[in-house]
Amino acid sequence: MHVALYERIWMWAAAVLIALFLGAIVVTTAVQAVEPPSHVETVDPAALATHPEFAQPAVTTRPDGSVIVPVVTSMYAFAPDPIQVPAQVAITFRVTSSDVLHGFQIVGTNANAMAVPGYVSQFTITFPQPGEYTIACNEYCGLMHHAMVGKIIVK
Numbered sequence: 001m002h003v004a005l006y007e008r009i010w011m012w013a014a015a016v017l018i019a020l021f022l023g024a025i026v027v028t029t030a031v032q033a034v035e036p037p038s039h040v041e042t043v044d045p046a047a048l049a050t051h052p053e054f055a056q057p058a059v060t061t062r063p064d065g066s067v068i069v070p071v072v073t074s075m076y077a078f079a080p081d082p083i084q085v086p087a088q089v090a091i092t093f094r095v096t097s098s099d100v101l102h103g104f105q106i107v108g109t110n111a112n113a114m115a116v117p118g119y120v121s122q123f124t125i126t127f128p129q130p131g132e133y134t135i136a137c138n139e140y141c142g143l144m145h146h147a148m149v150g151k152i153i154v155k
């Protein structure tokens with residue numbers, strides 16, 4: 001079968017690119033330990049009302065001084081709201097949803113997580129100084145999505 005010269009060149013170029021991209025994945029995985037997120041935590045969104053952590057979500061301080069904040073998002077509110085946390089302390093947010101996909105963005109910071117029903121999104125942030133922050137839902141979740149805001153008070 002005859003393959004034109006330019007077609008052959010493009011086929012080899014595509015093959016080289018594919019080999020390069022696959023090589024990049026292998027090298028970053030093996031050398032730099034760049035891997036997909038491994039923390040997958042599931043929770044039954046229909047049973048949040050009886051869940052020990054998410055039934056009455058409240059700010060808790062651990063013995064080492066760090067703070068855990070479980071958050072339940074639902075149409076169209078965050079619980080708890082407002083969230084009161086101390087400044088200059090590592091705050092771990094654990095966010096889930098009881099109904100549909102929501103967003104959990106702390107405006108003015110780089111804290112931004114998706115609240116996916118059935119899963120717990122977790123991240124840790126430290127607020128350097130006292131102040132008030134707005135929590136915004138940044139995933140369209142329904143007719144009142146634009147009104148889904150919460151507040152964090154850092155003391």
Ligand SMILES: [Cu+2]
Pocket residue numbers: 102103137138139140141142145146148
């Ligand atoms: Cu929303």
